[in-house]
Amino acid sequence: MESSSHPYADLSPVAVLEAVESLGFETDARIFPLNSYENRVYQVGLIGKPSIIVKFYRPGRWTTAQILEEHSYTLELVELEIPVVPPIAFGSAGTLLGYKNFQFSVFEQFLGRPPELDNLDNLLVMGRFVGRIHAVGALRDFEHRVELTVERLAVHSRQFLLENNFLPKDLRPAYESLSQDLIDKIQQRFSAHGELRKLRIHGDCHPGNVLWKDETPNFVDFDDTVMGPGIQDLWMMLSGDRNQRQAQLLELVEGYNEFYDFRASELELIESLRTLRLMHYSAWLARRWEDPAFPMSFPWFNTERYWAEHILELREQFSLLDEPALRLI
Known part of the structure; x- marks a missing residue:
C-alpha cells in the first residue's frame, strides 16, 4: 500500500474519474493505466464518445511554467501541421488543469503502430x-x-x-x-x-x-x-x-x-x-x-x-x- 507521503497516494480511480468529470465529460467508469512510470497516465472511457488519455504530472518534477512551455511547443508544431499529439485546451482553463493537489492534461486517444526502423x-x-x-x-x-x-x-x-x-x-x-x-x-x-x-x-x-x-x-x-x-x-x-x-x-x-x-x-x-x-x-x-x-x-x-x-x-x-x-x- 502506498504511504500517505507518496505523491500519487491520493490519486485513486475515483479521483481520476472525478477529475475527468469536472471537465464536463460523462465517463463509463472504465480506467486503464498505461505504460508510464514518471507520470500517471490513464485511458478513460466515455459514454457515447471515444476514450481519452489523461496524464497526471508527477508533483514537483516540473514547474507550471515548464509544463505550459512544453504544451506551447507542441501546439506550435500542430499549427504548422507537424504530426504531434498535443493536449486539449479547455477554454480559459487552457491545457493544464487542476484537481485537488494534481495537475493534469487531457489528450485525444491516438492509435498507431510502432515504427519499423529496419525499413x-x-x-x-x-x-x-x-x-x-x-x-x-x-x-x-x-x-x-x-x-x-x-x-x-x-x-x-x-x-x-x-x-x-x-x-x-x-x-x-x-x-x-x-x-x-x-x-x-x-x-x-x-x-x-x-x-x-x-x-x-x-x-x-x-x-x-x-x-x-x-x-x-x-x-x-x-x-x-x-x-x-x-x-x-x-x-x-x-x-x-x-x-x-x-x-x-x-x-x-x-x-x-x-x-x-x-x-x-x-x-x-x-x-x-x-x-x-x-x-x-x-x-x-x-x-x-x-x-x-x-x-x-x-x-x-x-x-x-x-x-x-x-x-x-x-x-x-x-x-x-x-x-x-x-x-x-
Missing part, C-alpha cells in the same frame, strides 16, 4: 519530420525548460547514487572511479566539439514515443523536451552493427536535410549522449525507488547483479567513446 524508407520519412520539428524548435529558445548538460545527466546522477548508498560496498569503488573517468572524458568530448547549437528538441525521441499511421510518424510525449543538440533526437533511431547504423544514419540525414541543416560535427557526440542516458537512467530509477510502482515494475533494479552489469555496460561505453564516429559518406 530505410521509413527512416527517410522519420528524418524529414524530425527536421521539421527542429526547424520550428530553432525559431526561439525555451525560457523555462532545462538544457541537456553533462552536469544534469551525469554529474548529478553519479552524486545521487553515491550519496544515497545505492551501490553495494564491493562495487562502489569501481563505479566511483569509472563514472568519474566517463564524466571527464565526456566533458572533454563536448569541449573539443566547441559551442553546441542548442534548440528546442523532443528530448526523448525513441521509437516508443512515435506512433506510425498512414505512412507518417506521429510524435507523442514531449515531457522531456529540452534545449539540446539536434543529434539527441536522431541517435536513438539507430540500431544494429556499425554498417547498419551507418546506412540508417544516411537515410535519416537525407530526410532531415530537406527541412533543417544537419550538423555533421554532432556525430562525434553520439556515444557521449548514450552514456549520459545510461547514467541518468540508473539515477532516475534510484530517485523513484520509494514510489511503489517502481519496485513492482523494475524488480531487477538495485540488486548486486544489476549494478555489476551496469558497471560492465559503462566500461563498454568507455571503450566506445574512443571508437571512430559514424560519418556522412
